[in-house]
Amino acid sequence: MASMKEIAARCNVSVATVSKAINGYSDIGEDTRNLILNAASEMGYLPNSSARALKTKRSYNLGVLFFDEGMSGLTHDYFNHVLEHFRRAAQEQGYDITFVIGKDSGRKMSYYDHCRYRGVDGVVMACVDFYTEEVLDLVRSNIPLVTIDHTFDGTIAICSNNALGMETLLDHIYQKGHRRIAYIHGENTSVTKIRLSSFYRTAQSLGLDIPEEYIRRAAYRDADKAAIETAELLNLRQPPTCILYPDDYAAFGGYTEIRSRGLRIPEDISIAGFDGLDVARVLAPRLTTFCQDTASIGRLAAEKLIDLVENPRTTVIDKYVVDGTLFTGGSVKTLRAQT
Amino acid sequence: MASMKEIAARCNVSVATVSKAINGYSDIGEDTRNLILNAASEMGYLPNSSARALKTKRSYNLGVLFFDEGMSGLTHDYFNHVLEHFRRAAQEQGYDITFVIGKDSGRKMSYYDHCRYRGVDGVVMACVDFYTEEVLDLVRSNIPLVTIDHTFDGTIAICSNNALGMETLLDHIYQKGHRRIAYIHGENTSVTKIRLSSFYRTAQSLGLDIPEEYIRRAAYRDADKAAIETAELLNLRQPPTCILYPDDYAAFGGYTEIRSRGLRIPEDISIAGFDGLDVARVLAPRLTTFCQDTASIGRLAAEKLIDLVENPRTTVIDKYVVDGTLFTGGSVKTLRAQT
DNA sequence: ATAAATGGCTAAATCGTTTTCGTTTTTATT
DNA sequence: AATAAAAACGAAAACGATTTAGCCATTTAT
Numbered sequence: 001m002a003s004m005k006e007i008a009a010r011c012n013v014s015v016a017t018v019s020k021a022i023n024g025y026s027d028i029g030e031d032t033r034n035l036i037l038n039a040a041s042e043m044g045y046l047p048n049s050s051a052r053a054l055k056t057k058r059s060y061n062l063g064v065l066f067f068d069e070g071m072s073g074l075t076h077d078y079f080n081h082v083l084e085h086f087r088r089a090a091q092e093q094g095y096d097i098t099f100v101i102g103k104d105s106g107r108k109m110s111y112y113d114h115c116r117y118r119g120v121d122g123v124v125m126a127c128v129d130f131y132t133e134e135v136l137d138l139v140r141s142n143i144p145l146v147t148i149d150h151t152f153d154g155t156i157a158i159c160s161n162n163a164l165g166m167e168t169l170l171d172h173i174y175q176k177g178h179r180r181i182a183y184i185h186g187e188n189t190s191v192t193k194i195r196l197s198s199f200y201r202t203a204q205s206l207g208l209d210i211p212e213e214y215i216r217r218a219a220y221r222d223a224d225k226a227a228i229e230t231a232e233l234l235n236l237r238q239p240p241t242c243i244l245y246p247d248d249y250a251a252f253g254g255y256t257e258i259r260s261r262g263l264r265i266p267e268d269i270s271i272a273g274f275d276g277l278d279v280a281r282v283l284a285p286r287l288t289t290f291c292q293d294t295a296s297i298g299r300l301a302a303e304k305l306i307d308l309v310e311n312p313r314t315t316v317i318d319k320y321v322v323d324g325t326l327f328t329g330g331s332v333k334t335l336r337a338q339t
Numbered sequence: 340m341a342s343m344k345e346i347a348a349r350c351n352v353s354v355a356t357v358s359k360a361i362n363g364y365s366d367i368g369e370d371t372r373n374l375i376l377n378a379a380s381e382m383g384y385l386p387n388s389s390a391r392a393l394k395t396k397r398s399y400n401l402g403v404l405f406f407d408e409g410m411s412g413l414t415h416d417y418f419n420h421v422l423e424h425f426r427r428a429a430q431e432q433g434y435d436i437t438f439v440i441g442k443d444s445g446r447k448m449s450y451y452d453h454c455r456y457r458g459v460d461g462v463v464m465a466c467v468d469f470y471t472e473e474v475l476d477l478v479r480s481n482i483p484l485v486t487i488d489h490t491f492d493g494t495i496a497i498c499s500n501n502a503l504g505m506e507t508l509l510d511h512i513y514q515k516g517h518r519r520i521a522y523i524h525g526e527n528t529s530v531t532k533i534r535l536s537s538f539y540r541t542a543q544s545l546g547l548d549i550p551e552e553y554i555r556r557a558a559y560r561d562a563d564k565a566a567i568e569t570a571e572l573l574n575l576r577q578p579p580t581c582i583l584y585p586d587d588y589a590a591f592g593g594y595t596e597i598r599s600r601g602l603r604i605p606e607d608i609s610i611a612g613f614d615g616l617d618v619a620r621v622l623a624p625r626l627t628t629f630c631q632d633t634a635s636i637g638r639l640a641a642e643k644l645i646d647l648v649e650n651p652r653t654t655v656i657d658k659y660v661v662d663g664t665l666f667t668g669g670s671v672k673t674l675r676a677q678t
Numbered sequence: 679a680t681a682a683a684t685g686g687c688t689a690a691a692t693c694g695t696t697t698t699c700g701t702t703t704t705t706a707t708t
Numbered sequence: 709a710a711t712a713a714a715a716a717c718g719a720a721a722a723c724g725a726t727t728t729a730g731c732c733a734t735t736t737a738t
Contacts, residue, residue, distance in 0.1 A: 001455075003693090003694055003695085004694065004695065005694075005695095013717075013718085014717070014718045014719075015694085015695080015696095015718095016696085016697080016717075016718055016719075016720090017716085017717060017718070019694095019695065019696060019697085020696090020697095020717085023696085026715095027715070027716060027717075028716070028717075029715080029716055029717085032716080032717080046448075046452055046455050046456050047456065047694085047695075048393070048456075048458070048693085048694050048695070049389075049456050049457055049458065050388075050389040050390075050392040050393040050398065050458055050693085050694080050695095051389075051393050051693070051694035051695040051696090051723090052694080052695055052696080053389040053695095053723095054387070054389040054390050054393055054693090054694080054695075054696095054722095054723050054724065054725085055694080055695050055696045055697085055722075055723050056695080056696065056723090057723085059389065072423075073423045073426070073427075074413060074419040074420075074422055074423040074426065075419050075420050075423050075617075080413040080414050080419050081413075081414050083413055084411075084412045084413040084414050087412070087413065087438060088412075088444070091438070091440050091444060091446065092444075092445060092446075094446075096437050096438065096457065097437070097438065098435050098436070098437065099426060099430070099435065099436065101430050105427070105430060105431075106431060107430065107431075107433075109385075113385055116340075116385050117385050117386065117387075117388050118388050118435065119387070119388065119389055221617075223620065223621045249617070249621065252621035252622070253621065255621070255622075255623065256621060256622070256623045259623050260623060278414075278560075278588070279618060281562065282562045282588065282591035282592065282594070282595060283591070283594075283595070284594065284595045284598050284599060342723090342724055342725080343724065343725065344724075344725095352687075352688085353687070353688045353689075354688095354724085354725080354726095355687080355688060355689080355690090355726080355727080356686085356687060356688070357725095358725065358726060358727085359687090359726090359727095362726085365685095366685065366686060366687075367685095367686070367687080368685080368686055368687085371686080371687085386724085386725075387723085387724050387725065389723085389724080389725090390693090390723070390724035390725040390726090391724080391725055391726080392693095392725095393692095393693045393694065393695090393723090393724080393725075393726095394692075394693050394724085394725050394726045394727085395693085395725085395726065396693085
């Protein structure tokens with residue numbers, strides 16, 4: 001309500017002086033500054049973010065771009081954990097966030113246009129299909145960008161260490177004595193590719209032979225599909241002794257299918273998830289899974305993005321890899337070594 | 340990049356004319372309008388939201404205020420479902436959303452100040468502690484407001500029909516033959532109060548006698564506490580035959596505790612949840628629960644808030660109650676009637 | 679033929695800041 | 709005492725839109 005103009009009038013100074021006093025410029029006398037600051041707080045002055053943004057071209061707003069196969073948006077477990085920490089870190093530094101949508105959401109504006117329209121200072125993007133024209137337009141623009149779990153040339157990337165996760169998980173299972181290990185992987189994203197290749201690489205270095213029929217596919221968080229694929233695996237003449245799932249939630253589909261056949265976990269078959277979200281904690285036996293460090297990922301993304309916004313560089317090739325940790329539940333049985 | 344000024348220059352008209360042409364005013368000739376519109380799209384014109392907001396005092400931004408005991412934020416299952424639909428509905432109508440934070444988040448600005456600073460056109464609030472001074476300042480302000488699952492005088496409220504939910508659930512369980520029914524309720528919020536009183540009311544109308552020791556407390560989504568309370572209930576000399584939980588996730592704590600004692604669900608004891616979120620779907624047996632209609636709640640909140648923003652009224656006392664539906668899983672056993 | 683109404687357009691003020699470039703006054707330097 | 713330098717402040721333009729009031733030229737009514 002109260003503007004600089006009113007403060008200026010009250011203090012008999014110009015609005016330029018008010019602006020400088022409030023923004024801590026050095027060419028304002030001690031006494032006038034105090035006069036102005038007191039008046040400002042008495043009058044409940046707040047800067048007008050629109051006016052400021054208009055003039056400075058800095059909105060203190062960060063765009064969040066998220067799009068996944070299932071259109072789950074904020075209900076996406078992994079993403080909302082990352083985003084929650086991103087939001088906190090951003091807001092601690094005075095940045096608010098805005099959800100960027102594109103034509104897929106029925107609007108005429110593209111992602112890039114939406115960003116321009118709102119004047120966001122930077123954008124974080126996650127889990128989208130990274131290769132549509134609309135996304136690439138944004139990537140090629142001069143808007144500071146941080147990608148999560150994907151690497152573009154010339155952008156900052158924050159990546160969960162999926163390769164390590166898969167390696168750790170598989171190694172753990174191997175150490176427990178398992179040799180027939182199946183992997184139901186997720187949709188065709190860069191994350192999945194990394195996990196899959198890590199799976200093969202680790203298997204090879206362990207000397208494991210993974211029959212092709214042990215590799216199957218179910219979408220992220222699709223428990224029903226996971227159950228179906230589990231059934232397929234169990235029906236094999238030589239079923240696996242352990243099944244890996246794309247995420248903890250999908251692993252539930254496994255629990256269901258396995259138990260509906262009267263089999264027990266882990267006595268009759270072992271399973272493991274990926275993500276380490278809350279759901280993994282509540283099952284009995286607890287699910288062995290690889291916990292991604294969503295807090296660090298979100299926070300780091302915010303910090304690096306803000307740093308890029310405030311210290312523009314022409315070329316950026318930073319990639320930060322965030323490690324996770326293995327959570328050992330009771331869903332993987334210790335077998336005596338057998339080949 | 341391209342501003343109205345540039346379009347005006349290119350078309351040899353004034354910027355006023357450009358503005359009117361773009362905003363569909365009637366006093367612009369057919370031909371000039373087309374000229375301008377073509378130039379605008381060729382030049383990739385986009386309105387500048389800051390400039391527009393500065394002049395019109397309408398930001399097309401809606402504030403989202405959410406605060407819960409556990410600081411779960413976007414990871415809160417019920418809330419993120421509601422919010423996802425709120426966001427979609429809002430963005431369909433050209434509104435973006437901004438997370439409003441207050442002093443609790445370590446910033447110097449209060450909720451109200453944050454709203455003023457960003458010039459949000461309206462605010463939706465949910466699941467916060469509705470009676471802090473900071474929140475009340477916002478409620479008493481002249482910013483259009485919609486509350487979710489809480490009623491203030493003079494604001495629009497969108498409420499999930501928790502009373503119906505509890506009644507439906509309890510009635511269902513009663514019909515299944517249960518008479519000794521325990522209820523582990525959530526934290527002390529208005530929602531919990533409604534459910535609790537509905538529980539008592541329904542119990543009374545069914546002629547049920549609920550011993551005080553059957554009523555216990557665990558925070559929302561606190562599976563561990565729920566497990567502890569479950570243990571207490573099972574240790575009673577006269578344990579219940581069915582236990583109600585504050586939410587589906589908490590019910591998991593029940594599964595765990597119950598099974599760790601070698602008891603079976605529902606053969607030895609029945610349980611039911613509340614919320615009907617995805618997690619309820621993946622357990623075996625599926626959890627009987629009351630599904631809140633988060634999609635309708637979120638969408639309705641957006642529609643009503645935007646309507647209020649665009650059609651200001653001085654007094655508002657609307658309350659919309661959104662019904663949910665019972666999901667009958669296999670977690671409640673049919674007993675032969677016994678008193 | 680004149681007055682009134684209409685259509686099509688513009689000038690200019692305004693929203694609330696930031697920022698450049700002065701100007702004035704004071705203080706330091708020689 | 710003259711000059712230079714520093715300190716404190718202000719005028720005004722600019723950011724990109726919206727909107728009011730008015731102007732001019734036609735058209736229509738009288």
